[in-house]
Each structure stands twice: as C-alpha cells, then as structure tokens.
Amino acid sequence: ENVTASDTRFDATVVWMAETPLLPGKVFDFKLGSKTVSGSLNTIHSRIDVNTLEKHPAPGLESNEIGLTEINLDETVCFDSYKDNRATGSFIILDRLSNVTVGAGMIDCVQQPRRTRSESSNIIVTKEERAARYGQKPATIMFVGVSGSGKSTLAHGLERRLFDRGRVSTVLDGKTMRLGISKDLAHDAEGRAENLRRSAHIARFLNDSGVICCASFVAPNADSREHAIRVIGKDNCYIIYLNPPMEVCIQRDPSGLYAAAEGTESSNIP
Known part of the structure; x- marks a missing residue:
C-alpha cells in the first residue's frame, strides 16, 4: 500500500513553459492541489530529449524543454508519486509577480531522509x-x-561567452599567477615552464570541482605543454596555439617586454 509522503522536497519531472529560461535557484510559487507554497528548483539533474528520451546534463531549461529536477519548498506539503496518484503527484509552477503558469511537474519519487551531520561527514x-x-x-x-x-x-x-550561457567557468592567467603563487619565478624559459607546471595542477583542481577553466600561458616548450596535458588529462585539456605576426605582438606589447628588450640581446623574450 502506498503511503502519502510529507516533506519539503522531492524529485520531479518538469515541463518548462515560459519564454525565459529556467535556471536553478529562482523562487516560484508551487501549487499542489489546493495548497500554494513558495520554493525553488534547486537542482536540474538532466534534460530529457523528447525524441530519444535520452538524458543530458543541462544548466537550465529552455521553453518547452523537459527536465529532471529537485524541488525544495518553504513549507511541508503532502504528496505522492505521480505514478501512484495523479491528483496528489502533480503540480504547477507560478511566477510570483505575474501569477502566470510557467511550468508543470510530476513528482517522481520521495527524497531519502536527510542525513545528520555525523552520518554525512564521511561522504x-x-x-x-x-x-x-x-x-x-x-x-x-x-x-x-x-x-x-x-x-x-x-x-x-x-569566459564571458560561457558565463552568458549559464556555464560555470573562470580564467587562469599566467600573468595573474605571477602576482602570487608564481611570484618567485624568473621571466625566462625555465620560469615560464614552472609557472605552467604549477598552474596545470590548479586547472586540474578547477576541472575536478566542475568548473571550466579558460587558461592563458606562454607555454614556451613542448615538454611543459605535454606535462600540462598529462596533469589535466588529455580528454579534458585543449591547447590552442596563437601565432599572429610578430610585428603585431610587438605593437601590442601588453607587458612591456618588447620595449624593455629593445636594443638588447635578451634571450628572455618568449
């Protein structure tokens, strides 16, 4: 026998109807039966391809897209899984300002009870x-x-393009690294290679944290680039070599290196 659940959160399949994309965290009103409570879609687990029914990671949902989500409400409500009871297992999502229906959902399953701090400390x-x-x-x-x-x-x-599309990304720049963790390195081939070596581990950490890393480095030799690929992982590291005319680089001279080396035989210009 199915038992009606009572909780503030549940997983649900949501059909998004609004023109504005759905992004996690925004607060809406959720109407379940005769009760309306505020809450948010804290997590979008995946988007469902309506043609193949395949599930794909997605930062949000566009109009008419379907996604698997986690709903978190501000008050406890009673509900069932949609497959057990369509009346108490469905809901609509309302915009809090206009009261317009922006989505609808079917409750998939009841969330497992929350773990206490001691129970979750090793997870x-x-x-x-x-x-x-x-x-x-x-x-x-x-x-x-x-x-x-x-x-x-x-x-x-x-990074700007990714950010505007709802992606989580950051820039890892060789010059910025030299203001802190690589402050001790010389501005020569060996120093630049070491700067890249250190930075590769930071890029790997960012990727392991789920973040897209947009990196910028001189990368003076093949050995340092290959080492970076090994650290980051060849399936996650994409190196793009920029090779504009040297006169263009000298004209730009963002770091003043070319101006400082003018009239000298410095070998430290990358």
Whole structure:
C-alpha cells in the first residue's frame, strides 16, 4: 500500500513553459492541489530529449524543454508519486509577480531522509556529481603563444561567452599567477615552464570541482605543454596555439617586454 509522503522536497519531472529560461535557484510559487507554497528548483539533474528520451546534463531549461529536477519548498506539503496518484503527484509552477503558469511537474519519487551531520561527514562529493550539478563537462581550454598574441583577451572573451550561457567557468592567467603563487619565478624559459607546471595542477583542481577553466600561458616548450596535458588529462585539456605576426605582438606589447628588450640581446623574450 502506498503511503502519502510529507516533506519539503522531492524529485520531479518538469515541463518548462515560459519564454525565459529556467535556471536553478529562482523562487516560484508551487501549487499542489489546493495548497500554494513558495520554493525553488534547486537542482536540474538532466534534460530529457523528447525524441530519444535520452538524458543530458543541462544548466537550465529552455521553453518547452523537459527536465529532471529537485524541488525544495518553504513549507511541508503532502504528496505522492505521480505514478501512484495523479491528483496528489502533480503540480504547477507560478511566477510570483505575474501569477502566470510557467511550468508543470510530476513528482517522481520521495527524497531519502536527510542525513545528520555525523552520518554525512564521511561522504565525498565526486567530480561526476559536481559536473552533473553544473550541467556541463569540465575542461581546460588553454590559449598559448608569445606575449601580445592575444591569449588573455581570448580567455576572458571565452569566459564571458560561457558565463552568458549559464556555464560555470573562470580564467587562469599566467600573468595573474605571477602576482602570487608564481611570484618567485624568473621571466625566462625555465620560469615560464614552472609557472605552467604549477598552474596545470590548479586547472586540474578547477576541472575536478566542475568548473571550466579558460587558461592563458606562454607555454614556451613542448615538454611543459605535454606535462600540462598529462596533469589535466588529455580528454579534458585543449591547447590552442596563437601565432599572429610578430610585428603585431610587438605593437601590442601588453607587458612591456618588447620595449624593455629593445636594443638588447635578451634571450628572455618568449
């Protein structure tokens, strides 16, 4: 015999109807039967392809898309799984300002009871769980080239595009690294290689945390680049080599390296 559940959260299949994309965390009103309570869709586990029924990671839902979600309400409600009781296992989602229906859902299952702090202290969140939470495949996109080739500009531009599309990303820049963790390194081939070596471990950590890393480094030799690929993982590391005309790089000279070396025989210019 099925027993009606009483809780503030449950998993549900949601059909999104609004023109504005659904992103996790926004507060709505949820109407279950005759009761209306506020709450949010804290997690979008996946989007369902309506043609193949395959599940895909997704940071949000567009209009007319269907997703598997976790609902968190501000008050306790009574409900059933939709398969057991369609009346008490379904709900509609209302915009709190306009009171317009923006979505509808079917309760899939009851969440397991929450673990206490002591029970959950040994549970480790995996990198796969983090990737699923963000709805993306973590990777490092590394722009490499000489000073003035446009590495930082493209890395920041890529981060902006990803951010605007709801992705979780950050920039890891060689010049910024030298302000802190690589402050002790010389501005020569060996120092640049060591800067990249240290940074590769940070990029790996960011990827394991579910974050897309947009990196920018000189990467002076093949050995340092290959080491970075090994650390980050060849399936997660994409290196893009920028090779504009040298006169363009000298004209840009963002770090003043070319101006400082003018008239000298310095070998420290990448």
